[in-house]
Amino acid sequence: MLDLAATVTEIDPADERALRAWWEVGEAASRERAYDAWPTWEVARVAVPRPRPDLDVVLTVATDADDRVVGAGRLHLFRADNPQLADLEVYVVPDARRQGVGSAVLADLEARAVADGRTALVSTTYAPVGAESPGTMFCAARGYPVASREETKLVDLRTAPAGWGELDRREADRIAAYSVVGFERRVPDEHVEAFCAMLSVFSSMVPTGDLELGPASWDAERLHATEQRFLDSGRTWVGALAVAPDGTACGFTELSVHDVDPRHASVGGTLVLPEHRGHHLALAMKLHSHRRLLELFPGCEHVETGNAGVNAAMNAVNEAMGYRVVERALDVQKRV
Template sequence: MATLEIRRIDPHDEQLLRAWWEVGRAASVERPFEAWPLWEVARDTIRAPRHDGRVVHTVAQREGRAVGAAQLWLFDLDNTHLAEVEVWVHPEHRRRGVGRALLEELEAAAGREGRTTLISSAYAPVGLESPGSLFAAAAGYEVGSFEETKLVDLTTAPAAWAILDEEVAAALGGYRLEVAVDRVPEERLDDFCELLSAFLGEVPTGGLDLRRAEWTPQRIRDGEARAISTGRVSVYGLAVAPDGHLCGFSDVRIHRADPRHASVGGTLVLPGHRGHRLGLGMKLLTHRTVHDLFPECAHVETGNAGVNAAMNAVNEQLGYRVVERCLDVQKRLR
């Protein structure tokens, strides 16, 4: 068997980066929807400067052909004990040591950076295993949290949402809902920072070694600027409490260059403000806004832990259906 060569990629090396992207696309065709981004979207996103961490892209080649691809994400602003690893192997080259060699390369790089815990996600059909879930288990990655990947069909689901509007209106009381596109309004920025900083402490994360993240106005503005520069549109649903402060948010993300598919970033209603159908109301607002801005968008994707009963109920009302499992896995290096 020809020698396996592992190379780090200069993001501006178009040929090698495209080979990396091709492997990821081939490895993702088994998923139940087109989860892999278009080439132009992936290229521009990878090349855009980041303020919150560093990404290392690696490719495995045999006889000049890319057979595996990997990505290492190093958190720099918070959770600096963590690194996120992702490995893809072309289906024609699995079970030949490619994935293991790439993973060992990433684990060594993370260790040199002082990271003590590695996290990743493995996708599998409902009730079944997949090459990814089996590989993660064999490599010593334990499941920290189970999630369900869900899709809602934007071409059919909105027709059934009128009754949900009535339910939200009846429960709002002194609360109100707002929508923003691309940028959180300046007058809402400090409240939004508090919401994002509280997020990891409020959503189910199972046994994952995640710690509180601190968000500042500058961090949010930097992220917004990067998203806009790469063509990503962010739609924010905001819940305003009777005292005028934000008490909840939900966001949906979509790329102008590939508007077929949108995804939910996160949803949170602070304790003490629940029971007013704010989560449902914010999601109706963001999903309708995406549908209005991008009528060609076929579906929105989201992921929820199985134990998150409240959000699962909201998504069921909206018309989401489970299409696969997502296993959030981790490995402690020391």
């Protein structure tokens, strides 16, 4: 390994010139992924600097001896939940790899996390199906074993909806006395309490492998702050709720899309409470939310989601809707 002098410094996200340099490193490092996953500058310049009450975000850059920005880091310090965790991201421009830049960025992020009392450091790295990537090899070499495995999937909204009518006909009787209620931007008032309860148990009901994820705590105040943050950062939140015969919400799915670049949307989460499973509610909710997305943003081309390979039920739902695996997403974790 060559020894490149890399100086790591924290940047102020309100400094647009510094933020642009940080963004350019991430954009260059992400080009090798299976799809255009890095947000556009128009999106990032609004969304990244916006403060969040539930976590602290630290952005760093690494410069070489010629004062060129060749590395970037992002540290998430969770405040509302999981105070033992820190989430780290490391990016290096391809022509500066294997020269110590990534190691310098990582060491700086680790030191900040440990100083804040964190005992588990997590990150997500991506790789082609059936192959390794610079990210997976870097994490393995730096003592970050894989704690959870997922697959990143995309559905092509330009072709897949043609097959959704058949799903409607096939599943029409499966939801029985249940119903699906859609929402945009804000959860309906009458379902806020049930929605917060589902968010609070979400992490305990989806496969997370060996990740040290503890329970979350959601209430109306936190939910409304999240809704407002989406609005302020130029994102539209599109969701659907499954409603039981007694009128109580018992499942949800939600996705988001950036208003200034609506070509690509992302699923945040989908859950049906165990006692209400078996009625194909997840499929009904996803069909509803995806169709509403296309009504609001007819130019949207893809929706991205991620699922653990062991989550057979959700994988079956996504496959029926036309989702296809494009890469592996590996959650890695280091205990300190």
